[in-house]
Amino acid sequence: MALLEVSDLRTEFTGKNGTVAAVDGVSFTVSRGEALGLVGESGCGKSVTALSLLRLLPASARIAGGSIRLDGRDLLALGEREIRRIRGREVAMIFQDPMTSLNPIMPVGRQIAELLECKLHLSRRRARLRVIELLEMVGIPSPTTRVDAFAHQLSGGMRQRIVIAMALSCQPKLIIADEPTTALDVTIQAQILSLLRALASDLGTALILITHDLGVVAGMTQRIHVMYGGRIVEKATTQELFANPRMPYTWGLLRSLPRLDHPRADRLTPIDGAPPDLADGAAGCRFEPRCGHRQEICGASEPGLVSAPRHTIAEDGHEVRCWATQPDGWLADATTTAGQP
Numbered sequence: 426m427a428l429l430e431v432s433d434l435r436t437e438f439t440g441k442n443g444t445v446a447a448v449d450g451v452s453f454t455v456s457r458g459e460a461l462g463l464v465g466e467s468g469c470g471k472s473v474t475a476l477s478l479l480r481l482l483p484a485s486a487r488i489a490g491g492s493i494r495l496d497g498r499d500l501l502a503l504g505e506r507e508i509r510r511i512r513g514r515e516v517a518m519i520f521q522d523p524m525t526s527l528n529p530i531m532p533v534g535r536q537i538a539e540l541l542e543c544k545l546h547l548s549r550r551r552a553r554l555r556v557i558e559l560l561e562m563v564g565i566p567s568p569t570t571r572v573d574a575f576a577h578q579l580s581g582g583m584r585q586r587i588v589i590a591m592a593l594s595c596q597p598k599l600i601i602a603d604e605p606t607t608a609l610d611v612t613i614q615a616q617i618l619s620l621l622r623a624l625a626s627d628l629g630t631a632l633i634l635i636t637h638d639l640g641v642v643a644g645m646t647q648r649i650h651v652m653y654g655g656r657i658v659e660k661a662t663t664q665e666l667f668a669n670p671r672m673p674y675t676w677g678l679l680r681s682l683p684r685l686d687h688p689r690a691d692r693l694t695p696i697d698g699a700p701p702d703l704a705d706g707a708a709g710c711r712f713e714p715r716c717g718h719r720q721e722i723c724g725a726s727e728p729g730l731v732s733a734p735r736h737t738i739a740e741d742g743h744e745v746r747c748w749a750t751q752p753d754g755w756l757a758d759a760t761t762t763a764g765q766p
């Protein structure tokens with residue numbers, strides 16, 4: 426049994442202009458200790474998917490369908506007290522801006538200690554000692570001093586290390602990291618990502634890494650799911666996705682990545698057009714208006730997420746939502762468009 430099983434999840438926002446499904450029919454699993462990347466442009470539904478998992482949605486949103494199972498337990502059926510027990514203790518979240526997770530008027534160490542006292546029932550003294558160990562583990566220099574620092578006295582990278590220590594403090598089974606390094610300098614980003622990867626893998630913690638940047642998940646995850654317009658449009662192992670991407674949207678994401686073999690910045694090609702307006706309820710493939718390979722059927726009806734044809738891929742389990750690259754599609758054999766600006 427997978428650690429996390431998300432099935433046909435649908436999360437809707439209701440506002441003045443009616444109801445839109447920000448997450449629409451999303452299904453995926455995460456195994457124990459596995460790292461999964463959830464990738465796509467801004468607004469494609471990555472964060473809403475993550476917030477749905479822990480039922481941390483804003484008041485204007487609701488989970489309208491599907492199921493979320495953690496270790497076999499249906500998280501959507503739990504009461505508020507029970508889901509609160511799961512947060513932090515079994516599933517922890519790391520957000521983009523560490524300041525959203527840290528209390529500015531409480532020493533950082535005390536914030537982690539409170540979690541340990543409340544969730545693991547450690548005494549105040551034992552919690553403080555454990556916090557110092559955790560700060561050491563995430564590479565905070567002089568942890569016995571820094572334990573009493575306030576968030577504003579630390580750099581952005583140090584704050585994110587504190588947030589990682591907080592996420593790991595109760596030894597959760599799963600960490601969801603939503604753009605954990607976007608707010609940091611590039612050099613610090615790499616340090617924080619490798620720290621997160623090393624700690625999660627040492628401790629056997631599963632990880633869902635959410636990012637708009639395929640480059641970030643390349644070295645961090647075993648599998649990648651690409652999202653577009655509230656849907657998953659491609660699923661594959663990380664190696665397979667980079668070797669044999671099948672969906673034109675994924676090709677676009679890959680073309681917009683800097684590459685060492687194409688050092689000139691002008692070789693980067695952003696994807697033309699804007700993400701879809703989820704309110705317009707178009708019948709076809711959601712990427713159709715921006716796709717350079719579209720044909721009539723693409724605007725008329727939406728393809729399902731199906732296994733890619735075996736002769737064009739190296740691995741089973743590779744799924745794609747695209748008329749063009751399905752077995753009898755007009756790009757059924759095209760595999761080289763990827764990353765070839």
Ligand SMILES: Nc1ncnc2c1ncn2[C@@H]1O[C@H](COP(=O)(O)OP(=O)(O)OP(=O)(O)O)[C@@H](O)[C@H]1O
Nearest residue numbers: 438447466467468469470471472473474483485703
């Ligand atoms: N507070 C909100 N009110 C109304 N609609 C929202 C709200 N938050 C998100 N949405 C809708 O959900 C969609 C998905 O948003 P989400 O934040 O999950 O995207 P994302 O892929 O995580 O992008 P980003 O990286 O910018 O956070 C948005 O395009 C928008 O339509």
